[in-house]
Amino acid sequence: MDWGMKNRISRIIKKDGHTVMLAVDHGYFMGPTTGLEKLDDIVKPLLPHADVLMPTRGALRNYIPPDTDIPICLRVSGGTSILNKTNLLHEGIIVSMEDALRLNVSAVAFSILVGQPFERDTLLAFTKIIDEANRFGIPVLAVTAVGRGLGKDAKYLSLASRMAAELGASIVKTYYCEDFEKVVETCPVPIVIAGGKKIPEKDALQMAYDALQAGAIGVDMGRNIFQSSNPVAMIKAVKTIVHKNVTPKEAYELFKSSKK
Numbered sequence: 001m002d003w004g005m006k007n008r009i010s011r012i013i014k015k016d017g018h019t020v021m022l023a024v025d026h027g028y029f030m031g032p033t034t035g036l037e038k039l040d041d042i043v044k045p046l047l048p049h050a051d052v053l054m055p056t057r058g059a060l061r062n063y064i065p066p067d068t069d070i071p072i073c074l075r076v077s078g079g080t081s082i083l084n085k086t087n088l089l090h091e092g093i094i095v096s097m098e099d100a101l102r103l104n105v106s107a108v109a110f111s112i113l114v115g116q117p118f119e120r121d122t123l124l125a126f127t128k129i130i131d132e133a134n135r136f137g138i139p140v141l142a143v144t145a146v147g148r149g150l151g152k153d154a155k156y157l158s159l160a161s162r163m164a165a166e167l168g169a170s171i172v173k174t175y176y177c178e179d180f181e182k183v184v185e186t187c188p189v190p191i192v193i194a195g196g197k198k199i200p201e202k203d204a205l206q207m208a209y210d211a212l213q214a215g216a217i218g219v220d221m222g223r224n225i226f227q228s229s230n231p232v233a234m235i236k237a238v239k240t241i242v243h244k245n246v247t248p249k250e251a252y253e254l255f256k257s258s259k260k
């Protein structure tokens, strides 16, 4: 593996082999999502606690000062909005590698959707991004999703995750599910979990813990952090699970005490 690629991966995955990625890219298809209406206000206090920030290029240029010391995993797929339900995640390339380099990113993120009639479009665009990113030593994080009605279970998430790895992803982001070990064991590249829709803090911490126990290397979490009643307390609690291996109970106690 090239030095540049290794160097960038080491900025995403920390020395202990784990990472806390903060996903704030939702605006590319959800617009002003609850909690991110004023993205800079919410993100600024979270930055010291995140290992990596995952924004869109527009959010990066408009809300994040260029002297911010945090590795960037840039969202480079999109093209549909939440209003277009039948085509949701029918995504293509929305950022050139040249612009990603100009933004000095440490990785790029691209969504693939497996199990929809348009899966081929997302998979071929994904491999195009892989080829372009490889030319410049930029790791690609595959955000995996499965078609509506297929269920976010180990059968389909391992299919999508393994496909992403075989197509060339350096890191896979997927959802936590029952029997998550099967997803991890059959995927040859590191896995991080998405948080998904907002759930109670206690449950989100348990999910992060269970995912780590099953072999995930960390989280790429958005709504369960920035929509929390106390986002800073929440990211600090998530971080102790990911990097300090504390129990969900201890992490929740930390959340409650930092909240005070």
Ligand code: R5P
Residues within 6 Å of the ligand: 023, 024, 025, 026, 111, 143, 194, 195, 196, 197, 220, 221, 222, 223, 224
């Ligand atoms: C999904 O396509 C985007 O990358 C989301 O921004 C990301 O998955 C969100 O994380 P969460 O589900 O934790 O809000």
